Amino acid sequence: MVCGEFELIARYFDRATGSRRDVEKGIGDDCALLHVPEKQTLAISTDTLVEGIHFLPDIHPADLGYKALAANLSDLAAMGADPAWLTLALTLPKVDELWLQSFSDSLFELMDYYGVQLIGGDTTRGPLSLTLGIHGLIPTGKALKRSGARPGDWIFVTGTLGDSAAGLALLQHQHCCNESVSRDALIKRHLRPIPRILQGQALRGLASAAIDVSDGLLADLDHILKASDCGASLNLDALPLSAAMQAHFSREQQISWALNGGEDYELCFTVPEINHGALDVALSHTGVPYTCIGQIKAAAEGVALLCDGQPVSSGKKGFDHFVGK
Amino acid sequence: MVCGEFELIARYFDRATGSRRDVEKGIGDDCALLHVPEKQTLAISTDTLVEGIHFLPDIHPADLGYKALAANLSDLAAMGADPAWLTLALTLPKVDELWLQSFSDSLFELMDYYGVQLIGGDTTRGPLSLTLGIHGLIPTGKALKRSGARPGDWIFVTGTLGDSAAGLALLQHQHCCNESVSRDALIKRHLRPIPRILQGQALRGLASAAIDVSDGLLADLDHILKASDCGASLNLDALPLSAAMQAHFSREQQISWALNGGEDYELCFTVPEINHGALDVALSHTGVPYTCIGQIKAAAEGVALLCDGQPVSSGKKGFDHFVGK
Structure with missing residues (x-):
């Protein structure tokens, strides 16, 4: 169950930018719907970052937004994949609109650079943490294991x-x-x-x-x-x-x-x-x-x-x- | 960075059961590698559950493992999808082996019932929360929006x-x-x-x-x-x-x-x-x-x-x- 305040937050992440042709449905239904082209293999990696464990409590939200995605993208790089889609599960102790604006701007700037589209996720209240799920594509048989x-x-x-x-x-x-x-x-x-x-x-x-x-x-x-x-x-x-x-x-x-x-x-x-x-x-x-x-x-x-x-x-x-x- | 204790935890989730033919590489590389058959559309949904917000602090770990996945699978059901792969990001305040055994047994029992394979995730220290990413397949054009x-x-x-x-x-x-x-x-x-x-x-x-x-x-x-x-x-x-x-x-x-x-x-x-x-x-x-x-x-x-x-x-x-x- 999502309170209204957290629906508001979700709006920072529901942006029209970067719509990819392989995304039939992004944010806004029970699931995202995606198309993997023929002769392409899907690569998926998940990273969780917890405040105080993976990043310093005083990190600037723009740095956090950047680094969380960069680390996640790096797993795709290590397989030789093309970045495609991101899911973001964001848990926040409170609603801080300045923080959200800065975090999401930075995240979207890096997403746009690599042609990544945000296709879903979850926004909840709790101790600050993020889980990113990155999805990429590799010509079948070419993954770097x-x-x-x-x-x-x-x-x-x-x-x-x-x-x-x-x-x-x-x-x-x-x-x-x-x-x-x-x-x-x-x-x-x-x-x-x-x-x-x-x-x-x-x-x-x-x-x-x-x-x-x-x-x-x-x-x-x-x-x-x-x-x-x-x-x-x-x-x-x-x-x-x-x-x-x-x-x-x-x-x-x-x-x-x-x-x-x-x-x-x-x-x-x-x-x-x-x-x-x-x-x-x-x-x-x-x-x-x-x-x-x-x-x-x-x-x-x-x-x-x-x-x-x-x-x-x-x-x-x-x-x-x-x-x- | 993962401490040894948390590598131990990860072993509760690296089980040989339920290996699907569409999984080229599951747990154990930078990314999982998956094959989406021709004429199938990929459906993805992400759910986060935080202790005290989404479940009672005294919930039995077997109930938590079951319900987290059942709720996530329900999003696939609402699109008419066949369940396929799961990612699990698990954040735990401490290592409790009895808790982990019960939670993971329950999770795997439900995964096996629906033919779902765990393909990756992350295990970290922090306040108890879970983020599940479920992936399903639907014949192209047949999704229930x-x-x-x-x-x-x-x-x-x-x-x-x-x-x-x-x-x-x-x-x-x-x-x-x-x-x-x-x-x-x-x-x-x-x-x-x-x-x-x-x-x-x-x-x-x-x-x-x-x-x-x-x-x-x-x-x-x-x-x-x-x-x-x-x-x-x-x-x-x-x-x-x-x-x-x-x-x-x-x-x-x-x-x-x-x-x-x-x-x-x-x-x-x-x-x-x-x-x-x-x-x-x-x-x-x-x-x-x-x-x-x-x-x-x-x-x-x-x-x-x-x-x-x-x-x-x-x-x-x-x-x-x-x-x-």
């Missing part, structure tokens, strides 16, 4: 790693950075990550496996390794680090954030040697650099972290003790 | 109305009923509503509009009337009321619950005269009675409530003053 990596494949990441964790540490005053351009850049990477949709699409047919870096490189690469039953070696010297990170934090801190920081929403993907040469053609037009950071190995080899070609510790806890040596 | 009712169409409901509200009143000790069979029957109607999936499917091609009774007959019929730009007359004498309701509550209370109670999850649908005769053939095998309760009128006529053919008040607040006269 986690399970396709094979020994010998090269491991790549897009962009740079660790910036989001650095930005969060700055926001939480756990670290400081007096140089405002770097500070702003790192915080922006935390609050406004860019989902690598174009890159995911370009990797269809080239990458053997892919995942987005949401929990941290080591944790997310481990998902690929488990699903593919493989090990890996990672060259720590090769980890792509932003100029802002390198200018203001210790080498140990940079590597730690790059490996374990999370929320970078870059793609980590594996490519067989035979497709290595085609990567440049596929990715160069997307305007985002990519870096080879290691190689897939047999499962028995586990995960080896290399500095100057020499192994350091593998595993999260051990690493900090070794990387400085 | 709210907007198809026309003046002259007959208005029907399945089953009986008001039982769920009576059951809730008994649970909350706002009313009492010393006869245990009736009491249990009414409470069961509140806690374990049956989604009218078979009935919705049988109405494809026969009903001009349909909705499920979640907010109360008057409120839900009003959605059909607004979407179809029509009015209606309702015969209060014809409202289908259960034996348990009739035996234990005043006539005024019965009618009030039947009109405004909500959460009955029966279908309210409209049928053109030309299809009236075919209804029996279509619905009789489903084992659930259906009742003609009124007729669609021109929008200008508004909503008329009739007792013995005489108008009483329309509208929720006014009704209680008139119906007893």
Whole structure:
């Protein structure tokens, strides 16, 4: 049951913009009605964000609207999907029209950019939380799964790693950075990550496996390794680090954030040697650099972290003790 | 980011049962991958349930698991869809394994009954709430929308109305009923509503509009009337009321619950005269009675409530003053 106040809220989300031809019925019936074209596979991902767990209580509603959708879109990017439809379940402690305007404007701006249409959801009273359901389309057989990596494949990441964790540490005053351009850049990477949709699409047919870096490189690469039953070696010297990170934090801190920081929403993907040469053609037009950071190995080899070609510790806890040596 | 404890929880939901052939990839990658057959339209609905708002804090987890999915399935029933896939976003204040076992067993039992597969979701820490995303399939062009009712169409409901509200009143000790069979029957109607999936499917091609009774007959019929730009007359004498309701509550209370109670999850649908005769053939095998309760009128006529053919008040607040006269 929805009280009148919450029906009012729903109006912030019932906008005429972005009506897609594959949407027969969006908001306003018991269900949305959608058409999946022939030879396309539907990709679905669900994310819940709870205040105080997934975002800071003082987050600006425009940043929350952006980041919630960007993180959700990043799951589509990791499969190589085209974004299509969004459902939004929004639970709010009270009606704050300024908050709603800012949140919904930001959400719709990003939806419009990627051609996504809001097709339904629910608005309820309760402790602040959001659940987004994103739906995308992929040519059948072309999805980038986690399970396709094979020994010998090269491991790549897009962009740079660790910036989001650095930005969060700055926001939480756990670290400081007096140089405002770097500070702003790192915080922006935390609050406004860019989902690598174009890159995911370009990797269809080239990458053997892919995942987005949401929990941290080591944790997310481990998902690929488990699903593919493989090990890996990672060259720590090769980890792509932003100029802002390198200018203001210790080498140990940079590597730690790059490996374990999370929320970078870059793609980590594996490519067989035979497709290595085609990567440049596929990715160069997307305007985002990519870096080879290691190689897939047999499962028995586990995960080896290399500095100057020499192994350091593998595993999260051990690493900090070794990387400085 | 998911802590280990919450990965444990996720295991309650990663069961091998019910794997559908249209699911290429369920739980365990960045997205689920699904195949929608040719000439089928996808129907999607999202429901959020928050503790203290949508369910009582002392609800049994098995009842919560059942009812959350039943209410979500009811939206598919109202469109005439076949249930297919579910996403579940579950936010829990703490890990309680007994609670999780009971909740998930109940959820999976109902999923299995309707051939639904859990394809993804999210498990997070926070105040207790659930967001379910149900996905169904309908032969293209056969969906039962709210907007198809026309003046002259007959208005029907399945089953009986008001039982769920009576059951809730008994649970909350706002009313009492010393006869245990009736009491249990009414409470069961509140806690374990049956989604009218078979009935919705049988109405494809026969009903001009349909909705499920979640907010109360008057409120839900009003959605059909607004979407179809029509009015209606309702015969209060014809409202289908259960034996348990009739035996234990005043006539005024019965009618009030039947009109405004909500959460009955029966279908309210409209049928053109030309299809009236075919209804029996279509619905009789489903084992659930259906009742003609009124007729669609021109929008200008508004909503008329009739007792013995005489108008009483329309509208929720006014009704209680008139119906007893």
